[in-house]
Amino acid sequence: MSLACSVCPVRDRAACAVLDEAERDELAKAGRTRKLTKGETLFAAGESEAACATLKSGALKITSTDVDGRERILSLVHPSGFVGEMFGPYMRHDVVALGDAELCVFSGPAFADAIEKYPRLGQALLRRTQEDLFASRELLALTGNASAEQRVSGALLSMARAASDSPCHPAMQFDLPLSRGEMADMLGLTIETVSRMLTRFEKDGAIKRNGKRGIELVDPALLPQN
């Protein structure tokens, strides 16, 4: 299936938004649309084909698996986000869909060529990659010394921010994109501990749980600050 940028839901937020129409159509020839369902793998660590993609809808997780088979979530990808590898010879991490997702996929070399051809695209990607780097370091800081309470609270606030339209204020009411197990994998905790912390926050009156995934921030000030 070829790309139809004109109806792309993230056409003016994604990296390719810096291109003009003609350039984008040219780039579109090198890409393909791909749809994933929950749990499907987009890239697997070690794959020798470099590739990359822009996320149009849904959410992805970037993970690594250690020797004893425990999975660690390294990052979440939201719509308009970019994943993958343009330069390296192989994929460093697994990329898996958290739910149904739609993407625009490119081969690594093809995208590297586009960067060469359209310097603005490279710049846009540089900004984006720096943002990802800061986000990764943010998670590192959160995960580092903080107590379980602080980690879960920090993850809640960060997801509330991601769920909001305006980047400044968090959504007061949203659905967790992750299961308990996935939250645990992201925070370096166990399912049970995550569950207990959510219970605690609800008892404290900081949040209200609506079903398994629904969260309402009743009094964010009561959440342990990091």
Added chain:
Amino acid sequence: MSLACSVCPVRDRAACAVLDEAERDELAKAGRTRKLTKGETLFAAGESEAACATLKSGALKITSTDVDGRERILSLVHPSGFVGEMFGPYMRHDVVALGDAELCVFSGPAFADAIEKYPRLGQALLRRTQEDLFASRELLALTGNASAEQRVSGALLSMARAASDSPCHPAMQFDLPLSRGEMADMLGLTIETVSRMLTRFEKDGAIKRNGKRGIELVDPALLPQN
């Protein structure tokens, strides 16, 4: 002090190596040399002036400090490495010298202009930033679920790699760039635990300690794999 690229120790490894001589001289006009001593701060988190720098010699740490004043090391920077912020309005993290260090410092806007002017520079930085991103995720994975034993062992191996000239094989014999306390801050452990693990590795015959900082890898196979 103006820059003297012709005698720069990292002139063909740093990001600016992709520029030709004339371009580099042009860029050099926007930069300044700066020398730091152990513990001196290059950038402080929250500073409203964006700036960036290439490290010519020595080593830096990128850190963040949480509410209770505990410091977390997010990344180490080695010669030819690049730190800082070209686009964002403020510095996200602290950058501090681990020992004496020499750098090439640019204002954020000046460097952003250079990227605009020399697309190759932007591309080089994109590669570099992606590498940093992978390194950060590597640390995240290491720090995530691993035991204290695995973390310290992983850090040793990673430092052995950084200390080696050839990137494929680790140095068998090197000096730790970090104090025990700094290793602890990087790994999310305490000084005491780091010290105990090193003692254990030495007892197991995996390493030999030479003074406070010296490490000899006697039998790396005995180090707990991650």
Added chain:
DNA sequence: CGGACCCTTGATTCAGATCAACGAATGTGG
């Protein structure tokens, strides 16, 4: 209706934090 998940809650255990003491190396001022 039965099975498969996913989540919650309670009891117990354990790895690493914390507390405490000490030794070695380095620096400082008399």
Added chain:
DNA sequence: CCACATTCGTTGATCTGAATCAAGGGTCCG
């Protein structure tokens, strides 16, 4: 050159927060 303070690392004893082990409930789906 020595007395003294300071910093850094090691080692031991104790404590504790989160992991692990265990059980049960809710929901979805065939």
